[in-house]
Each structure stands twice: as C-alpha cells, then as structure tokens.
Amino acid sequence: MKKTITVIDTFGFLFRSYFALPPLRxxxxxxxxxxxxxINFIANIGKDFQxxxxxxxxxxxxxTFRxxxxxxYKAQRPDVPEDLLKQLPIAISWIEQMGFKTAIRTGFEADDIVASIAHDAxxxxxxxxxxxxxxDLYQLIEDDTIYLFDPTKRVVINEAKCLEKYGVHPSQFTDYQSLLGDSADNIPGVKGIGAKTAEALIQQFxxxxxxxxxxENIEKKRWKTLLEESREMAxxxxxxxxLSRDCHVIDDLDNFILPAENPILKISDILIKYDMSKILDRVNKNGMSFKTQIPKEVQKQENMEFILLDNENSLSLVINTIPRDAIVSFDTETTDIDVRNAKIVGFSFAYEENKAYYVPIAHSYLGVAAQISNEAARQAIIQLNRHKLVLQNFKYDYEIIKNNFEIELKLYADTMILSWLLDTNEKVGLDYQINKYFNHKMIAFKDVVKKGEDFxxxxxxxxxxxxxxxALMTLKLFNKQLELFKEKNSEELLQLAFDLEFDFIYVLADMENNGIKIDVxxxxxxxxxxxxxxxELTTKIYETSGVEFNINSPKQLGVVLFETLALPTAKKTKTGYSTDEAVLNGLFDAHSVIPLLLNYREAYKLQSTYIEPLLELGLKNEDNRIHTSFLHTGTATGRLSSKNPNLQNIPVKSEAxxxxxxxxxxxxGYTLVGIDYSQIELRLLAHFSKDEALVDAFNNDLDIHYQTAVKIFGEDEAKEKRSIAKSINFGLLYxxxxxxxxxxxxxxxxxxxxxxxxxxxxxxxVKDYLKSIEESAHVNGYIKTLLNRKRLFNFESANAMLKAAYLREAVNTMFQGSAADLIKLSMVKIHKKYKNNDNMRMLLQIHDELIFEVKEDIADEIIIDLKEIMENIYELNVPLKVSIAKGKSWQKLK
Structure with a gap:
C-alpha cells in the first residue's frame, strides 16, 4: 500500500479557519x-484522514520571482483583519513547538512549495x-495520486471534481487561469473573457x-479581438x-514523519493561557487520532550542570577561581550570523568536566530579569582571555568580541579546524561531532529561537x-580530539594546527574585515x-523560435527545442528534456536560436549572480566595500572557498x-596588487618526483610548457604545439x-x-611518482600533502567507479593541497608582518593568487618585500616564482 504525505497550504488554511469560525476570545x-x-484540525489528524x-x-x-x-502582482490585496494578524504568528509558532515541520523558501510562495513537494513525493x-x-492548486491534481482535501467540508477534490466545477482538466488549469486572470492576485488574464468563454476555448483548443x-479558426469575432489585444498579458x-517545482524540501522524508510525542500536550501551558483548555481535556481523555506518546523530559547527559551567572558577584567569583593553567572553552550568543551586524547577547564558558556557565548580557523581552553589565562582561572576557581558550569556529567569536568589546581573543585551539584535520571529508559542525563521539543529541537552535526572532x-x-x-561540549570534544590524534598516530597533524592552521584564522578574519571596494x-x-x-536577446529568441515562452524554464525550453523546432535529442526523461550547456553546445549548428540561448544564459547569469548581488552589497555601506566570508574548512583539498558573495568562481576567460x-x-590613493604563484603545481611535481628534466627546466628558469613541447614534438613543432603541451602538463596533475x-x-x-x-x-x-601516489592512497587509505595534511579515502566500501575517482582525487589533492599549504604559509607570514600597517591590506586569496590594496606611493617597495616572502616561504628542489601585476582594478591585474 502506498504511503501518504499530507501537505498543508498553511496560510490558506488558517485564513479560512478565521473566517469559518465565530469571533472567539x-x-x-x-x-x-x-x-x-x-488546534481542532491537529486533533483530528488520523480521524479526518490517515x-x-x-x-x-x-x-x-x-x-517572489513573480x-x-x-x-x-498581488498589488491590490485588501487589508487583513487585525484580529487575524494577531493570531497568525502564534499559530505559525505552534507548528514547530508541537513537533511538526515547516517548509519555506525565499523568493517563492507556499503554493510553489506545495507544488514542489507534490512533484518530488x-x-x-x-x-x-x-x-x-x-x-490555484487545482493544476497539481493528478488521478488519485495527487488530490486536494477541503478541511472544512472534509471532502476530496480530484480530477472529476475539477472537471465538474470548472469544465477543464487539472492539466489545463493554468491555461484556463491564463485566460480568466485572477482579481485577488491581480493577474490580468485576457480582458473581457469570463469563465464560460475560457472554458469553451480550452475545451476546443x-x-x-x-x-x-x-x-483564425475562432468563430466569434469578439473573442478573437479580445485574445489578439491581450496576447502578451495572456x-x-x-x-x-x-507553480514552480524547484523547491526541493523533502529529500530526507524521515524529517516529516508524524511526531511521536502528543503534539497538543507539548503546548498545553500555552493553550491554557488562551483559555483553550477544553481541547486539552479532550486530548488528555481520548488521546490523538494517531498514535503518540506522552512527552518525556529530556535528561541531560551525565548529570551535566549548567549554571546561570546573572549577577556580578557570582560571575567574578567563578572567573577568579579558574585555575591558572586550565583550558577554558568559550562561546558567544548573538543576534545575527553576520558578524558585521551581530550584537552580543551573552557568552558561555567551561573548564570543569561536567559543568558550564552562561553569562547573559543583552536579552530583551517583557519581564526579563537582571543581567550582567557590558563593562562587567568586558572585564570577565579580559580575564578569560588569559587562559588557554578553546572554541568551535573561533573566527566568528573572535570577530564578535572584537566588534562588541574591542578585545582580541587569543586562541589556543579551534575544535572545528581539528575536526577537519582529522577527516576533511566529514561534517565539522559541533552537533554532528558530539553525536558521533558521545552519542548525545544537542539542543537545536531552532528549538530555542522562534521563527522571526533572535537569541x-x-x-x-x-x-x-x-x-x-x-561550551561544555566544545571542551569535551577537544579532549576527545587530543586522544584521537594520538590513537591515529597523527601528532604531526595536531602540530600543524598549532603551527599554522590556528594562526591562519586570524588572517581570514582580517581579510573579511578589510573587504574590497566596488565601483557601484x-x-x-x-x-x-x-x-x-x-x-534584445529575448526578442530575437522569440522571433527565431517562432514562439514566446519562459526562457529560464528548462521544461518549456525543452518543449520548444525538441518538439516545436524538432531538433535532435536524447530520449525524454520523466523530468523532461535536458537543456544544459553541454546539450546546447552540441546543438550549436543545428539552429540559429542556440547561439542566442547560450548568450542569453551567460547574460542572465551575469545579471542575477554577479551584477545585481554585488551592487546591492556595495550600496550597503558608505565606503562601498563588500565583505566575503572565507571558509577555512570548505574543501577536502585544503583550498579556501568563499561565500556571501563567492568571489572565487568569477569567470576568468569570458568577457562577462x-x-x-x-x-x-x-x-x-591606493592601487591593487596581484601576486600569483607561477606554475606552482608543476613546480611541486618537479619537487616530489625529482624528475631530472623537470627539475633542470625550472632551475634554469626555462618555459616549462615549451620544454615539454620540445620533448614530445621536437624543436620544429614545439612553438606551434606549446598549448597542447600545457594541457598535458596540467591535465596529468588532475x-x-x-x-x-x-x-x-x-x-x-x-x-x-x-x-x-x-x-x-x-x-x-613522473609516471612512477604519480603511480606511487595512487598506490599509497590505496594501501594507507589517505594521502599527505607537503605539510603532512591528510585526506582520507574509504576504498574498502567503494565500487570500481568510485575507486577510480578516489585515485584521481588523491593525485589532485597532492598538488592542489600542497599548493594550498604554501600559499597559507605565505599569508600567515605576510599578515604577521603587516597586520598593523595602514599602507597595505591583504584583500583576497583566489587559489594561487593573492590580491592586496597597497598605498600607491610606496607600492613598489612593498611589492619587493611581498615577492621576497612568497618566493622564500619554503625550500623546494626547484625555486618558487611569483608573477606580479599592479592596476586600478582587479581586471587590470590580468
């Protein structure tokens, strides 16, 4: 028997509940x-439907995208009754408090969520x-697989009901609505065409x-005129x-199982507050119509003690009794994940085995109790900063404390970085790590902070x-990690953390704070x-294809290309035709619309992914600087990644x-300076393989790609085939x-x-060396980079295809990862030397390149020093070389 998923059109349902019931108070x-x-609806789940x-x-x-x-769109909606507005957020907050799950996506409506769930389900x-x-949801109805349920009348709305009510099939409903329009949502439709006319037209065509x-075949002249006048609006x-089907929210179905605990009893105190105890009496007496259990109080693991320090005497007493040599874990609670906007709300710390403390500073709600003053909190943090501080994701807390108190935290260890060093393929979040090693489920943020609120x-x-x-679990995790490094004979990895990786966090924090200026x-x-x-491209595409459609819809584009224009294609799948870039490039000469579509996609991506988001970020502050977030643990190879915005994937070769x-x-008064490690991965290949020809070429500062071309094709063809040699040189590394x-x-x-x-x-x-990387990875289950950073591979449970991929990734990681090691060493050394120097700021790292903002009148002097640092950061068997560019924009550095 099929399993069933029930999707609630939440706002629609709540609005109807409001108007269907008397004005209770x-x-x-x-x-x-x-x-x-x-609540009556919740109580009847299992009774009205299973x-x-x-x-x-x-x-x-x-x-939204509409x-x-x-x-x-929706510009003329009437005002919502005040009584409804008062109740709506309360009902929404009850959903998750009762143990149910919500689905929401920025830029989409609930109907799009419903459509996506229906499609995926x-x-x-x-x-x-x-x-x-x-x-609006009738378009989703499909046989008896997808249907609507009216909770007021308790009836099922299927294809037959749709046909009976509107005279069209659900599959034709969007066409029907396109003609009719919708005054509630301000959808224009075809002016002058009513329900009966729309029905007749759909039934005929x-x-x-x-x-x-x-x-030309429409007999009634008036209909024809109306349709011609409103073609664009139709x-x-x-x-x-x-409705969009692109909001994939049910990938993990287990999240949406009916709650095991009685949902209504979980909010019993709230229901009593609103004088809704009758429903409680009924539920207490009869239970729910689906199987539940009485909620049990969650027991804290190992009698953990969490102590509130809400007066300055007790805070001072605890701070002053911490042993001088103690390792202290530290964590902040704030109003925002964006450090530039976040205000501190409180902080926690722990130094004993099963005890931790919380210091409230800026909680803000009606009836809030006394808290610690900012100055007392500041003095306490100064005291804590004298101990060995251990944090999870230190960069965030470092920036919070610096921005809120002008104190620079001193890091002893970051458990997130240590988790990553132990296994670069695994999740590094605290919840995951604690569950893995201690079988303890931590209190979830979403269970503490209500939707729309902050800490x-x-x-x-x-x-x-x-x-x-x-705080306590961070300390426990750190102690466990020290054991793990020893058990795995990976003490050199732990040493790498203390020698390099922890220092690198300060570099990233500084770069994020610096930001980079945008020409708005x-x-x-x-x-x-x-x-x-x-x-212009849109108009040309419509003219060339002979039909107007949503160019951004792969489904509609597939129909136009492979049905309307009858271009050759692979077999149609359940989700439609593939129209990705590879498919379009394969059809480049098949029809004149294809080059237009490729140009459109590039232009549209440029607008939506880069121009508009960057402009919006640049206009947020007076200095027009944007601030990306660098992810230290974002890749398995060790390379940095960035987000909000991602500045590492801006196309290099395209005009866009x-x-x-x-x-x-x-x-x-400043200039941009770009310093790029020259052929760093090939130099590492020469270093590791010790190949005589490669080493000689680099030691004599020869053009490695030309030398490779000479070796393969001979002197006569070398110049002509240098680019082929270059492809081979880099291709083999990957x-x-x-x-x-x-x-x-x-x-x-x-x-x-x-x-x-x-x-x-x-x-x-070279061949023997590349083979040795693969053999070592296969035998040991890992490879080590230049600085002994490990990447693990699970060959035992891998099929043949995955094993081949692991071997490629092992070779790739050896070179990319070692290059990342070298640039990281350089960045740390440069940061330490120039940290408080206003003449130079390190702004960006894009793989093998660093970008600086340098005072113009002393740029040449600083460039010489930066070159010296980067070329001498580590002694290889071949010299490290950098290329340098200076200019008034990032593009001028190319």
Whole structure:
C-alpha cells in the first residue's frame, strides 16, 4: 500500500479557519477563533484522514520571482483583519513547538512549495494529499495520486471534481487561469473573457499556445479581438499562475514523519493561557487520532550542570577561581550570523568536566530579569582571555568580541579546524561531532529561537541550557580530539594546527574585515546595459523560435527545442528534456536560436549572480566595500572557498568575467596588487618526483610548457604545439586520461594516448611518482600533502567507479593541497608582518593568487618585500616564482 504525505497550504488554511469560525476570545479579550480552528484540525489528524508524513508549507516574506515578471502582482490585496494578524504568528509558532515541520523558501510562495513537494513525493512513489481549497492548486491534481482535501467540508477534490466545477482538466488549469486572470492576485488574464468563454476555448483548443496558434479558426469575432489585444498579458498570466517545482524540501522524508510525542500536550501551558483548555481535556481523555506518546523530559547527559551567572558577584567569583593553567572553552550568543551586524547577547564558558556557565548580557523581552553589565562582561572576557581558550569556529567569536568589546581573543585551539584535520571529508559542525563521539543529541537552535526572532528574545533560563551546553561540549570534544590524534598516530597533524592552521584564522578574519571596494557606478551602468541586452536577446529568441515562452524554464525550453523546432535529442526523461550547456553546445549548428540561448544564459547569469548581488552589497555601506566570508574548512583539498558573495568562481576567460572584475577597485590613493604563484603545481611535481628534466627546466628558469613541447614534438613543432603541451602538463596533475585529454584538445583518444606516452618517456620519473601516489592512497587509505595534511579515502566500501575517482582525487589533492599549504604559509607570514600597517591590506586569496590594496606611493617597495616572502616561504628542489601585476582594478591585474 502506498504511503501518504499530507501537505498543508498553511496560510490558506488558517485564513479560512478565521473566517469559518465565530469571533472567539479568551477571558483577556484576545481573539482565538483561528487558533481554535487550527488546534481542532491537529486533533483530528488520523480521524479526518490517515497520513505517514506531514509538512506545513509557508510563504516567505518579501517579493517572489513573480514580482520580477509583473510589478503589479498581488498589488491590490485588501487589508487583513487585525484580529487575524494577531493570531497568525502564534499559530505559525505552534507548528514547530508541537513537533511538526515547516517548509519555506525565499523568493517563492507556499503554493510553489506545495507544488514542489507534490512533484518530488510522486517521484518517491507517495500519495499526496494537499490540505487546501485554493483553486490555484487545482493544476497539481493528478488521478488519485495527487488530490486536494477541503478541511472544512472534509471532502476530496480530484480530477472529476475539477472537471465538474470548472469544465477543464487539472492539466489545463493554468491555461484556463491564463485566460480568466485572477482579481485577488491581480493577474490580468485576457480582458473581457469570463469563465464560460475560457472554458469553451480550452475545451476546443486544449492549451493557450494552441488557442493563439488557431486564432483564425475562432468563430466569434469578439473573442478573437479580445485574445489578439491581450496576447502578451495572456502568456504573462500563464507564467504567473504556473507553480514552480524547484523547491526541493523533502529529500530526507524521515524529517516529516508524524511526531511521536502528543503534539497538543507539548503546548498545553500555552493553550491554557488562551483559555483553550477544553481541547486539552479532550486530548488528555481520548488521546490523538494517531498514535503518540506522552512527552518525556529530556535528561541531560551525565548529570551535566549548567549554571546561570546573572549577577556580578557570582560571575567574578567563578572567573577568579579558574585555575591558572586550565583550558577554558568559550562561546558567544548573538543576534545575527553576520558578524558585521551581530550584537552580543551573552557568552558561555567551561573548564570543569561536567559543568558550564552562561553569562547573559543583552536579552530583551517583557519581564526579563537582571543581567550582567557590558563593562562587567568586558572585564570577565579580559580575564578569560588569559587562559588557554578553546572554541568551535573561533573566527566568528573572535570577530564578535572584537566588534562588541574591542578585545582580541587569543586562541589556543579551534575544535572545528581539528575536526577537519582529522577527516576533511566529514561534517565539522559541533552537533554532528558530539553525536558521533558521545552519542548525545544537542539542543537545536531552532528549538530555542522562534521563527522571526533572535537569541535576545530567548528566555534566559532556556538560553543558559543551550549556550552552556555548547561550551561544555566544545571542551569535551577537544579532549576527545587530543586522544584521537594520538590513537591515529597523527601528532604531526595536531602540530600543524598549532603551527599554522590556528594562526591562519586570524588572517581570514582580517581579510573579511578589510573587504574590497566596488565601483557601484560601473555596476549600475553594467546592470542597465546588460538588462537591455537580455531584452534584445529575448526578442530575437522569440522571433527565431517562432514562439514566446519562459526562457529560464528548462521544461518549456525543452518543449520548444525538441518538439516545436524538432531538433535532435536524447530520449525524454520523466523530468523532461535536458537543456544544459553541454546539450546546447552540441546543438550549436543545428539552429540559429542556440547561439542566442547560450548568450542569453551567460547574460542572465551575469545579471542575477554577479551584477545585481554585488551592487546591492556595495550600496550597503558608505565606503562601498563588500565583505566575503572565507571558509577555512570548505574543501577536502585544503583550498579556501568563499561565500556571501563567492568571489572565487568569477569567470576568468569570458568577457562577462572581465566586466565584473573591472568593478573591483582600490580606495583613493591606493592601487591593487596581484601576486600569483607561477606554475606552482608543476613546480611541486618537479619537487616530489625529482624528475631530472623537470627539475633542470625550472632551475634554469626555462618555459616549462615549451620544454615539454620540445620533448614530445621536437624543436620544429614545439612553438606551434606549446598549448597542447600545457594541457598535458596540467591535465596529468588532475588524473586526466587519454579520453578526457582527447576531448579537451579535440583529438581522438588514440592520438591523446600517444601524447601521454611520449610525455612519460620524456619525463621518466613522473609516471612512477604519480603511480606511487595512487598506490599509497590505496594501501594507507589517505594521502599527505607537503605539510603532512591528510585526506582520507574509504576504498574498502567503494565500487570500481568510485575507486577510480578516489585515485584521481588523491593525485589532485597532492598538488592542489600542497599548493594550498604554501600559499597559507605565505599569508600567515605576510599578515604577521603587516597586520598593523595602514599602507597595505591583504584583500583576497583566489587559489594561487593573492590580491592586496597597497598605498600607491610606496607600492613598489612593498611589492619587493611581498615577492621576497612568497618566493622564500619554503625550500623546494626547484625555486618558487611569483608573477606580479599592479592596476586600478582587479581586471587590470590580468
């Protein structure tokens, strides 16, 4: 028998509950009609319907993609009754408090969430029940697999009911709505066409596209005129009413199982507060209509003691009794994950085996008790900073304390970095690590902080349990990690943490704080010109293809390319035709619309991924500087990654990338300086393999790619075939075989194989060395980089394809990871030397390149010093070389 998932159209359901029930009120006069309807619905789950999974879909605040399509979308909505607005957030907060799960995505409506869940659930073989009476969701109905359930009338709405009510099938519902429009959502439709006309047209022609393809065959002249006048609005309306299926929220179905504990009893105190005890009496007497258990109080592991220090005497007493040589874990609680906006709310610390403390500073809610003053908190942190401090994700707390108290924390150890060093493939979050090693489930942030609030709103006693647990578990994890490094004979890795990795955190914090200036005027110009270009391409695509459609919809594009235009394609899958870049490039000469589509995608990505987000970030502050976040533990190879925004994936070779890079500029009186390690991975290959020909080439400062071409093709062809030699040089470092090399060079695999064999004959030691990396990884289950950082591989449970991938990754990590080691060493040394020097700031690291902002009049002097540091940071068998560029934008460094 099929399992069932029930999806609640939450706001739609709550609105209907409000209007369906009388205006009930608590004794204090608070409206409770909506809340009563909601709790009655929860109590009847299992009675009105049976389900295996349940999820509450929510609307995100702010605009959606539909507002981008049509400015007037939902522009004329009537004001919502005040009593409804009062109850709505309370009902929403009850959902998670009762143990149910919500689904929400920024930029999408609840209907899109419902559509996505329905689509994904069907793929998983589930029956889908949508609790709603909203006609916008009729388009999702499909046989008896996906249907609506009206909770008021307690009836199922299936295909037959849709046909009976509207005269069209669910699969035609978006076409029907496109004609009819929707005054509630301000969807225009075709002006003058009503329900009966829309029904008749759909019954005759089936789809909106077919109606417009057959305008000449429409007998009624008035209908034809109305359709012609509103063609654009009709197709726009179809885009507006068509629900997105791109919000994948049920990948882990187990999250949506009905709660095991009685959900209504979990909020019994709140229900009593609103004089809703009758429902409690009923539930206490009869239980729920689905199987639950009485909630049990969560027992703290090993009698852990969490102590609130909410007066200055007790805080001072505890701080002053910490032994001088104690290791102290430390953690902050704040109002925001963005350190630049976050205000500290409190901090926790621990130094004993099963005891931790929480110091509240800035909790803010009605009736909040006394807290510690900022000055007392500051003095306590100064005292704690004299001990060996251990933190989880030190960079965040370092920046918080620096921004809020102007104190620079001194790190002893970061458990997140140690988790990463122990296994670069594994999650490094505290919750995961604690569950793994101590089988203890930590208090979840979402269970403490309500939706729409921050930590300052949390009750101090609850905050104490949550924050103190973090501190205590960080200390426990650190002690466990010390054992693990010893057990795994990885003491050199632990030493690497203390010698390099912990120092590197300060470098990243400083770079994040520095930020980089953006030319907002240039970005505004780019935004305008690129928008016009996108509009021009859109018009050309419509003209060339002969049909208007949503170019950003892979499904619609697939239909146009492979059905309307009948271009050759692979077989259609359940999700539609593939229209990715590889497919389009394969069709480049098949139709003139393909180059236009590729240009459109590049321009659209440029606008949405780079121009608009960067401009928005640049306008947030007066100095127009943007601040990325560097992820120390973001890759298995050891390379840095960045986010919010990601500055490491801006295209290098394209015109689009060069336009974006031109917008990164120095502040007045300064210049940008780019210093790039030259062929660092090939130099590492020479160092590790000790190949005589490679070592000689680098020691004599010869062009390595030209020398390789000479060795493979001879002097006469070397100049002409240098680029081929370059592809081979770098390709072999990343485990490239003859097929991939052939594809890269546009030659046969057989010819590529000959090139590779010629290379290995010329550089005799390289083949043996690359083979030795693979053998070592396979035998030991790991490889070590230049500085002995490990990457683990689980060959035992891998199939043949995965084993081959592991061997390629082992070779790749040896060179990428070792290069990351070298640049990290350089960054730490440069940071220590120039930390308090206003003449120079380190701004970005993009793999093998560092970008600095240097005072213009002394730039040449500083460049000489930076070059000296980077070229002498580590002694290899071949010299390290850097290339240097100076310019008034990032692009000018190229």
């Amino acid at each position: 608590s004794k204090e006069g608070f409206p409770t009609g909506l809340l009563t309807g909601f 389900t295996d999974y349940i999820v509450f879909a929510l609307d995100a605040k702010g605009n 507002n981008e399509l049509y400015d007037n 069907k793929q998983k073989g589930l029956e889908v029940r949508i609790v709603s009476h909203d006609k 089936g789809t909106l596209e077919n109606i417009y393809a057959n305008l 197709f726009l309306s179809k885009q507006l009413v068509t 300052s709103n949390v009750d101090i006693l609850n905050a104490c349990d949550y924050a103190a647990e973090d 005027n240039l970005l505004k110009e780019l935004k305008e010109t690129n928008y016009k270009y996108i509009q 990338g060069s336009q974006i890079r031109s917008a990164f500029i120095p502040k007045d 485990g490239m075989g003859s097929k991939k090399l052939g594809d890269t060079l546009g030659i046969s695999s057989k010819e590529a194989k000959i090139y590779i064999e010629s290379y290995f004959k010329a550089f005799k030691s």
